[in-house]
Amino acid sequence: MKPTIALTKGRLEKQFIAFLESIDFDVEPLVNKGRKLRVETDTLQFIFAKGPDVTTYVEHGIADLGIVGGDILAEFQPDVYNLFPLPFGHCRMAVATEQGQVWSNQKKKIASKYTGITKEFFKDKGESVDIIKLEGSVELAPILGLADAIVDIVETGTTLKENGLVIKEEFFSFSARCIANRSSLKIKRAELTPIIDIFQKQGGNL
Numbered sequence: 001m002k003p004t005i006a007l008t009k010g011r012l013e014k015q016f017i018a019f020l021e022s023i024d025f026d027v028e029p030l031v032n033k034g035r036k037l038r039v040e041t042d043t044l045q046f047i048f049a050k051g052p053d054v055t056t057y058v059e060h061g062i063a064d065l066g067i068v069g070g071d072i073l074a075e076f077q078p079d080v081y082n083l084f085p086l087p088f089g090h091c092r093m094a095v096a097t098e099q100g101q102v103w104s105n106q107k108k109k110i111a112s113k114y115t116g117i118t119k120e121f122f123k124d125k126g127e128s129v130d131i132i133k134l135e136g137s138v139e140l141a142p143i144l145g146l147a148d149a150i151v152d153i154v155e156t157g158t159t160l161k162e163n164g165l166v167i168k169e170e171f172f173s174f175s176a177r178c179i180a181n182r183s184s185l186k187i188k189r190a191e192l193t194p195i196i197d198i199f200q201k202q203g204g205n206l
């Protein structure tokens with residue numbers, strides 16, 4: 001059985017393929033996969049899934065390695081080896097509010113896709129908040145009065161800016177990371193070590 005790598009679809013998939021290309025890996029089967037969710041090359045099998053599901057496939061040993069955002073690891077805390085950062089997917093997690101919002105002492109409503117991270121953040125501050133779970137377009141929540149603030153990913157800051165929001169506090173910087181199934185690292189050490197080494201070494205050079 002070829003080693004299996006689970007890739008996060010979307011942004012990270014594109015950036016990971018560019019990374020593979022930069023280390024002279026033949027990415028043609030990945031680039032031309034169409035709607036296929038499983039692609040085999042001569043040496044590897046790739047599967048494509050949403051970030052939280054990448055961690056599930058790796059945790060269950062269906063995938064040996066995974067490429068996933070640090071945000072997903074912080075939110076879901078899967079039981080996997082969190083091996084090393086990759087040189088793409090750099091973002092920050094931030095609390096943001098409407099420009100000019102007065103931050104009173106009253107209990108706040110915080111909207112986020114990341115309820116676990118939000119809960120931990122305010123718990124560490126000793127502040128009790130009501131958390132409202134959203135699935136995306138989180139920046140809408142303060143504008144429309146659903147929440148006082150959001151906790152969300154910021155990369156360039158464009159989405160915040162174009163929606164009249166400002167960062168109140170940044171608290172977590174992260175990038176994409178390479179994760180591994182705990183047993184695979186022992187059982188398939190011989191096959192996985194060269195892959196891990198090249199990702200880690202080349203990642204450091206970019």
Ligand SMILES: Nc1ncnc2c1ncn2[C@@H]1O[C@H](COP(=O)(O)OP(=O)(O)OP(=O)(O)O)[C@@H](O)[C@H]1O
Nearest residue numbers: 009010011012051069070071072089090091153155
């Ligand atoms: N604006 C961003 N810039 C860079 N990386 C990002 C950004 N937003 C998210 N990411 C990273 O990419 C990963 C995948 O995000 P992406 O937006 O592609 O998928 P998603 O969160 O499942 O959203 P969607 O449901 O729109 O596909 C995130 O877990 C995070 O690590």
Ligand SMILES: O=P(O)(O)OC[C@H]1O[C@H](OP(=O)(O)OP(=O)(O)O)[C@H](O)[C@@H]1O
Nearest residue numbers: 136137138152153154155156157158159
């Ligand atoms: O700082 P920026 O460069 O503007 O990037 C940040 C935006 O990117 C992500 O949203 P995404 O595009 O994944 O859409 P979503 O709101 O549906 O999650 C994130 O949730 C922010 O909204």
